[in-house]
Amino acid sequence: MQNKYKTAILLLSCPDKVGIVSRISHFVFERSGNIINLEQYVNQDEKILFMRLEWALDKFTIEAEEISEAFKPLGKEFNANWEIKFTGVEKPRVAILVSKHLHCLLDLLWRCQLNEIECEIPLIISNHEDARPIVENHNIPFHYIPINKENKKEQEFKQIELLKKNKVDLIILARYMQILSDSFVNEFPYKIINIHHSFLPAFIGSNPYKQALERGVKIIGATAHYATVELDEGPIIRQDVVKISHNDELKELIRKGRDLERLVLAEAVRLHLQDRILVSGSKTIIFEN
Amino acid sequence: MQNKYKTAILLLSCPDKVGIVSRISHFVFERSGNIINLEQYVNQDEKILFMRLEWALDKFTIEAEEISEAFKPLGKEFNANWEIKFTGVEKPRVAILVSKHLHCLLDLLWRCQLNEIECEIPLIISNHEDARPIVENHNIPFHYIPINKENKKEQEFKQIELLKKNKVDLIILARYMQILSDSFVNEFPYKIINIHHSFLPAFIGSNPYKQALERGVKIIGATAHYATVELDEGPIIRQDVVKISHNDELKELIRKGRDLERLVLAEAVRLHLQDRILVSGSKTIIFEN
């Protein structure tokens, strides 16, 4: 059977017990699927197994559309949370929210052009006009939605409608300097990635580089995480740091930080779009290979 | 059945085909083994699958001694290279060869004491007397085997006999400043780990820090690799670097390098002793988790 999709990816978590890997890999094997990658991890404290299984569909004996139905009995038996994704046909759809700092936006656009990050970008939203020329230059619809205390609720509603209408799989806050309301966040659980310009949990909130300068730290960092209703408290996907010295004034921190932010955010987005992340409570399980 | 061992580890490589993961995990499952960790990697160019599978033996239905026999048909069917190791009873036996620089030796002894690296050290061999006090202080037999051009062959023979008599599983060249003969190396294939104080393949041979200084590089490195008959050409296990500046004279390079060498060698030894390394041609496959 010739599937239109290239591979299927099963993301699964369930209470650990004997035989799960064997039974699930057999499910793929008996339908002639060739396992390309299998990664699993057992949280020994909580006895929960997490698994990412990717297999080729070229000789698979059932249709992609039938796989979920076929897997249901196994999923039920193991009391699992699971979903199955497909690669090779539609690219995931990504929206970017941005304010006045455009380096992360530019970097993401550049990586999409190069196919380093494989996605469609049906829209970019900003509360400022600064990004418009760059965005329109890339032939991506730009939505200017200014926000102030008075109009925040209705403007967020407009944003949510736009994002839903465009069926986005992921929303990237690429240095978007507005705090999202709980209702916005709850519309897109674990589908919003934010970049915070510090090594969380240090320097939560605004002006983390200024906070870093005042504390006299010798490293600065950046953290990409899923947005949750608690500000800067969501599950962390990726972090990195760079060394600084007493010589580095605020503008140097900002300069060095820009490169960190770009790289950390881009890597988090890549991992998400390749379905390599499972969320478990306040943590992420990341299958990198 | 109560096995004396805690877990079994299968290391396997074979031509890739459909069903290997399923069949092998089923082998474990049908004998009531609980998979603790399964990692696999397919070299897509050469279509070779590499696998590391670790499972708990506490409820396994056959004796540890019978497992290899039981697995033989599967191994043969997949035309695999494989071996099965056990954890929980005997610690692997490690010999250390050292000359006058003792930092790597000290570091390894310290990690063994802390059980960071789990092993027995039945002997330490040196072509100099410098290490004797430290070694004897740790109650480890110290063998002084000086080597010069004339006696090299017979002295190496003595070393080999000692190493074999002590049934060592791994030989660590912890800054051992003698080039091993081919016949020595061939006695212990992929059982000798060397630390070279450069980021190979740069600065092969003697005085790599001096070479680095003369070239004016801005980083120095260290490389842990299996010793093969080609000097500094064996499969690389681990590498790391540290930044240097024009200010760093030779003694600074040596100082900074010592920490690098210690960490890189210790990590390579840990990976080897936990059976996390498969060798494929000139490369290593390392299952880190």
Add this chain to the structure above:
Amino acid sequence: MQNKYKTAILLLSCPDKVGIVSRISHFVFERSGNIINLEQYVNQDEKILFMRLEWALDKFTIEAEEISEAFKPLGKEFNANWEIKFTGVEKPRVAILVSKHLHCLLDLLWRCQLNEIECEIPLIISNHEDARPIVENHNIPFHYIPINKENKKEQEFKQIELLKKNKVDLIILARYMQILSDSFVNEFPYKIINIHHSFLPAFIGSNPYKQALERGVKIIGATAHYATVELDEGPIIRQDVVKISHNDELKELIRKGRDLERLVLAEAVRLHLQDRILVSGSKTIIFEN
């Protein structure tokens, strides 16, 4: 004139104005001192100049003992805080306080042996007996001073007396698990270096690795800082981090952290003992070269 000392080091901070570097380097020049190293830094916000000037004393025309007196007029004119240190005769005297985790202690002892860190260690104090064998093996006096809520005040008094009697220039808290009282800290301003096993200001207080695990961070860190009366709030000397993954359980964090702690603490101690650190408010100015 033949001085017994090898070099003199001037550490100075003062309000910035035109001519300071010229005037001070002239002070050295007119007495035939050859400048080995001059580093200066101006905090542009506060208009404060910091300087470290090291010069050779072999042809210096006045005695080491007379230099401070000779420099006084210049120091006064520039309204400077300054001190002059000498190298080449007495090594600085260092005390180490330790509890049950001995890796930092071991590492420091090892570096002193190798002369990587040049100092005398006249005493080591612990609130536990664990370190005694190692310390006595190095022929260093070991003082067991157990501390509980009741005896804390008097035992600290005993510690302070010992430290003063031994004329220590630096006190290293090498994973010493007692909080020092304000009066202890105030006895030795900017002469106590602590290693905290997190990237401060994150995870202040106890069990930072456990805190890190619970927050789900992707890096862990270590911070060496001067102890001040606010816990974990003193001026930071050095920080570094290492990446971790979801796979790393608490014991892995502790294992990876040990290497970080050792390296970060050792480097901070080296910088302090080479008189490369100036403290300015909550920050350190570090002249690394």
Add this chain to the structure above:
Amino acid sequence: MQNKYKTAILLLSCPDKVGIVSRISHFVFERSGNIINLEQYVNQDEKILFMRLEWALDKFTIEAEEISEAFKPLGKEFNANWEIKFTGVEKPRVAILVSKHLHCLLDLLWRCQLNEIECEIPLIISNHEDARPIVENHNIPFHYIPINKENKKEQEFKQIELLKKNKVDLIILARYMQILSDSFVNEFPYKIINIHHSFLPAFIGSNPYKQALERGVKIIGATAHYATVELDEGPIIRQDVVKISHNDELKELIRKGRDLERLVLAEAVRLHLQDRILVSGSKTIIFEN
């Protein structure tokens, strides 16, 4: 006196002797220049002093145009190589040569837009048409100069003429896949910066990522260096590495390498344009602060 320039920068190297720092800082002081930064380094083997001295010109008592003449006697007395540069009026002029890989070009353009790197880019030259849209989009003249074995000499001549006519201060080889002839290189001594996609001296020449893959290294690197007549042998300005695993195929190495190349090249360019680099034989002295 009000100078049109903001600061002057003296770059100097000469045989080390007593009093140089004092005399030169006095030269600035007696003309009412405020030293903003003074960095010096003495190569102890060769007894050569290197210095970078930057001072404010706002109250300097002589014109910028007269400074060189005024400094000549001192320069002669110390037998020094020296030059004086000025900041605050004209930006340095930079040409970029590029082929088909555009990530370094894009990154440089982006940093110039942000003023992270302060320069004018009067022209971009390529042996392919790929970069034209991007370049023209930035309103920079694009020169398509295809090169083959037959026309190489005359095309290089055309390039040299263009570069001279445009009075460029720096030529960046941003993944320019042509080997420059000796006569080209000699026209612009230490004014050509190349990015090589390996940690030199490893993997010189073409396809370093492929070479890295074949050797089985665990890190890949990038090196920015001045181009000299020996291929990939020029003085190194900056290097960095990133870890890779057995999992990373060629395309992953290329992807990871792109970020390295961009950052390493950009930092080297920034250091050069801020007059922070002195060349000494095969090495660079870099005054980073």
